[in-house]
Amino acid sequence: MHESPSSAPARALKPETLARAPGIVAQYPQKRSATMPLLHLVQEDRGHITKEDMHWVAELVGVTPMQVLEVVTFYPMFRQHPIGRRHVRVCRTLSCALRGSYALMENLEKSLNCPRGETSPDGDFTLEFVECIADCGCGPVVHVDASMHENVRPEDADKFAAQLKATLKDPAYGQHPPVPGTPEWNG
Amino acid sequence: MPAVERPLIYANLRKPGYTVDLDCYLRHGGYEALRKAVALKPEDVCKEVETSGLRGRGGAGFPTGMKWKFLDRKSGKPAYLVVNADESEPGTYKDRQIIYKDPHQMLEGIAITAWAIQAKQAFIYIRGEFIHGAKILERAIAEAKAKGFLGQNILGSGYSCEVVVHRGGGCYVCGEETGLIESLEGKRGYPRIKPPYFPAVLGLYNCPTIVNNAEPMAQVKHVLAFGGAEFAKIGIPGDSGTHIWGVSGLVKRPGLYEIEAGKATFGELLYDLCGGPLDGRKIKAIIPGGSSTKILKVGERFKGKLANAPSSTGRSRHPPRLQQHRRVRHGLGTAAPSSSTTPSR
Ligand SMILES: Cc1cc2nc3c(=O)[nH]c(=O)nc-3n(C[C@H](O)[C@H](O)[C@H](O)COP(=O)(O)O)c2cc1C
Ligand code: FES
Numbered sequence: 001m002h003e004s005p006s007s008a009p010a011r012a013l014k015p016e017t018l019a020r021a022p023g024i025v026a027q028y029p030q031k032r033s034a035t036m037p038l039l040h041l042v043q044e045d046r047g048h049i050t051k052e053d054m055h056w057v058a059e060l061v062g063v064t065p066m067q068v069l070e071v072v073t074f075y076p077m078f079r080q081h082p083i084g085r086r087h088v089r090v091c092r093t094l095s096c097a098l099r100g101s102y103a104l105m106e107n108l109e110k111s112l113n114c115p116r117g118e119t120s121p122d123g124d125f126t127l128e129f130v131e132c133i134a135d136c137g138c139g140p141v142v143h144v145d146a147s148m149h150e151n152v153r154p155e156d157a158d159k160f161a162a163q164l165k166a167t168l169k170d171p172a173y174g175q176h177p178p179v180p181g182t183p184e185w186n187g
Numbered sequence: 188m189p190a191v192e193r194p195l196i197y198a199n200l201r202k203p204g205y206t207v208d209l210d211c212y213l214r215h216g217g218y219e220a221l222r223k224a225v226a227l228k229p230e231d232v233c234k235e236v237e238t239s240g241l242r243g244r245g246g247a248g249f250p251t252g253m254k255w256k257f258l259d260r261k262s263g264k265p266a267y268l269v270v271n272a273d274e275s276e277p278g279t280y281k282d283r284q285i286i287y288k289d290p291h292q293m294l295e296g297i298a299i300t301a302w303a304i305q306a307k308q309a310f311i312y313i314r315g316e317f318i319h320g321a322k323i324l325e326r327a328i329a330e331a332k333a334k335g336f337l338g339q340n341i342l343g344s345g346y347s348c349e350v351v352v353h354r355g356g357g358c359y360v361c362g363e364e365t366g367l368i369e370s371l372e373g374k375r376g377y378p379r380i381k382p383p384y385f386p387a388v389l390g391l392y393n394c395p396t397i398v399n400n401a402e403p404m405a406q407v408k409h410v411l412a413f414g415g416a417e418f419a420k421i422g423i424p425g426d427s428g429t430h431i432w433g434v435s436g437l438v439k440r441p442g443l444y445e446i447e448a449g450k451a452t453f454g455e456l457l458y459d460l461c462g463g464p465l466d467g468r469k470i471k472a473i474i475p476g477g478s479s480t481k482i483l484k485v486g487e488r489f490k491g492k493l494a495n496a497p498s499s500t501g502r503s504r505h506p507p508r509l510q511q512h513r514r515v516r517h518g519l520g521t522a523a524p525s526s527s528t529t530p531s532r
Contacts, residue, residue, distance in 0.1 A: 035373035074375040075356025095435035132277035136435035
């Protein structure tokens with residue numbers, strides 16, 4: 001019987017992740033404060049947060065797994081399910097909207113073959129609208145993983161999508177320290 | 188006279204070749220203000236800030252020096268400094284520049300503030316989406332600690348303060364100070380009910396806590412550099428220093444403009460500095476201070492406690508007047524006009 005990828009047991013967290021956790025907890029006068037930083041750490045490791053991860057965090061910070069779940073479900077950045085290889089977030093708040101972010105979204109849906117709010121069938125992209133990401137003078141802005149792309153005009157959607165697709169074939173994607181003035185620097 | 192910029196906070200970070208590392212900051216006179224501060228008594232630093240007339244930049248514009256005075260020093264509990272770098276008010280994007288381009292300027296202000304209120308632990312609550320920004324700050328903190336500007340025994344004074352960067356989770360309400368404190372405690376960011384939860388008395392871990400926006404931290408550095416009385420001469424009485432205006436929407440040159448407090452009308456800002464609306468359009472309305480403030484239509488007068496404030500959405504050339512600045516102070520939230528324009532017929 002085939003198991004779908006989402007029901008497969010999640011892999012163990014990386015040794016680096018496990019090694020960094022105690023230092024993070026020790027930064028705070030009260031352990032519970034480390035809940036969010038640990039959840040960010042887990043999510044950066046595996047892309048989402050599993051039940052087992054929440055148990056692990058709960059034990060480290062001395063609360064119940066339920067109290068960690070409460071945090072996971074409150075903050076929009078935390079997710080319990082895997083997403084596409086690239087997470088594309090288009091700002092839809094007023095300043096970006098005035099500069100065309102809705103038209104941009106429509107065009108990106110076509111260029112990336114991905115309806116908004118969903119993951120493309122090939123699993124390459126998750127495309128979402130988000131609220132203001134504090135870069136309003138350069139709208140429309142698109143936050144892709146950890147990079148911030150500014151002034152992405154609706155008519156440039158195809159070119160922009162091609163650029164994002166090219167990163168899928170780049171084995172060094174996201175591994176180099178960002179260079180000042182690049183989208184990675186601003187992300 | 189057309190509106191002009193007076194960069195104070197952005198003066199260095201706009202220079203070509205200016206980088207985020209400590210060496211560059213030191214070459215530009217960095218941490219000299221902290222040296223001045225630790226040579227003073229903490230209460231004298233508080234006094235300088237009070238004299239300076241500096242106000243908060245997180246929305247309400249509360250006088251910073253007065254806020255520090257409210258800190259409960261009698262309880263014997265440790266005091267905390269929490270820097271609000273959540274920057275989630277729609278249309279606001281000023282703090283990002285400081286964090287990404289001049290992190291040490293903010294850290295110097297944090298060290299000065301921590302000394303003034305005698306906090307041994309400071310937190311920077313930064314927007315979760317500022318992934319790289321958090322890393323820039325962490326690197327800058329490590330550099331500053333290695334040189335004795337933060338951490339143990341700051342500049343040989345015997346005083347110590349640790350700074351921790353705490354990333355949010357993409358939740359707007361965590362910008363509100365009590366929601367932020369809940370979030371920093373590892374809970375859902377539901378705001379607390381004041382009273383009794385005034386942060387200065389019952390803040391983080393129910394200890395006295397000062398929550399300040401990121402920008403006043405940078406301003407505090409200049410307060411110490413100029414001295415409170417000199418700093419108070421920048422801007423206008425009751426509102427000193429500079430305001431960073433983040434203009435966005437359909438104008439020719441959207442961007443961040445740093446202007447002396449109260450020295451420009453919206454008309455001057457939008458036309459002189461931003462070049463007016465895009466060609467073929469005319470300005471219909473603006474949102475003066477982030478989405479939480481009331482929309483101003485062209486020609487509309489600000490209504491509120493200060494009914495006499497001149498309207499400045501049109502191309503008015505009112506000389507700066509106190510009422511107007513008052514309005515700037517109370518109604519302006521985070522100084523983030525977004526302009527909505529309509530094609531002119
Ligand atoms: C809903 C809401 C959201 C807020 N968001 C922010 C924010 O993103 N950044 C900020 O500095 N202050 C924000 N504030 C204001 C803070 O509660 C607090 O007053 C401020 O950080 C104090 O700093 P200041 O004295 O420098 O103004 C918000 C307030 C409310 C009610
Ligand atoms: S409105 Fe899009 S970044 Fe602020």
